Amino acid sequence: MPSYRELAExxxxxxxxxxxxxxxxxxxxxxxxxxxxxxxxxxxAVCKLVVVEPERTPMVQAEVWARRLAxxxxxxxxxxxxxxxxxxxxxxxxxxxxxxxxxGALLVVGPGAQGLAHLEAxxxxxxxxxxxxxxxxxxRVLAFLAKARELxxxxxxxxxxxxxxxxxxxxxxxxxxxxVLPPKVPDGVFxxxxxxxxxxxxxxxxxxxxxxxxxxxxxxxLLEAGELQGVARxxxxxxxxxxxRRGEGRFVLFKSVGHALFDLAAAKAYxxx
Numbered sequence: 001m002p003s004y005r006e007l008a009e010x011x012x013x014x015x016x017x018x019x020x021x022x023x024x025x026x027x028x029x030x031x032x033x034x035x036x037x038x039x040x041x042x043x044x045a046v047c048k049l050v051v052v053e054p055e056r057t058p059m060v061q062a063e064v065w066a067r068r069l070a071x072x073x074x075x076x077x078x079x080x081x082x083x084x085x086x087x088x089x090x091x092x093x094x095x096x097x098x099x100x101x102x103x104g105a106l107l108v109v110g111p112g113a114q115g116l117a118h119l120e121a122x123x124x125x126x127x128x129x130x131x132x133x134x135x136x137x138x139x140r141v142l143a144f145l146a147k148a149r150e151l152x153x154x155x156x157x158x159x160x161x162x163x164x165x166x167x168x169x170x171x172x173x174x175x176x177x178x179x180v181l182p183p184k185v186p187d188g189v190f191x192x193x194x195x196x197x198x199x200x201x202x203x204x205x206x207x208x209x210x211x212x213x214x215x216x217x218x219x220x221x222l223l224e225a226g227e228l229q230g231v232a233r234x235x236x237x238x239x240x241x242x243x244x245r246r247g248e249g250r251f252v253l254f255k256s257v258g259h260a261l262f263d264l265a266a267a268k269a270y271x272x273x
Contacts, residue, residue, distance in 0.1 A: 104168025
């Protein structure tokens, strides 16, 4: 499996060099939703199939099929792991580009698979001074703390009401329909909000949006992310940020809902292209 830095570089190349991906198709199921996400460029065609069933564990099951166009070879890739890692790599790419502070503590709200992937990604690329975590499941919190310590990091549960001043990187990775953060964060924080993915979901309180330089993974997030519904201020897609466009605010908010182009990038990295 490619490193998080390698995945971030693959995403950067796809965003700048181009690829084609229609809007995701969402079909209703008796127990949830079925999502179909195709994408292609001149080398690879991919399709990710996802079943989301909120009342089941795991809630999300995914698989990725990829075809190398030059040879016709077809590959069945590990969809859930690829999705977890490419989402964290996407946040890492945005942080590498946009984070005002390059060193400090990491705070993760949501210690599940995405939270763990973000812990690994940020530990791979930044000098973290310590790690904090908050979550509802006790076993997941303890597993997250154990993983952070395994990486050689000081780790503790965040139990306060305010985000500590030494936090430079903040990640929300929950399916919460209501905000999981207080209305203020320290200046210069890089916040990656990756958990909420529907218009009725909102991990980040409205008060924070008014203070942030706003970025998103693609323009689709403007329609899909609850936090971005009705926002009157500019929200800059990551591709435009890579080309030099910047927003204004006392901290950075990067909102990610996912896109088939990132699956294409991850598949290309996985295949060594």
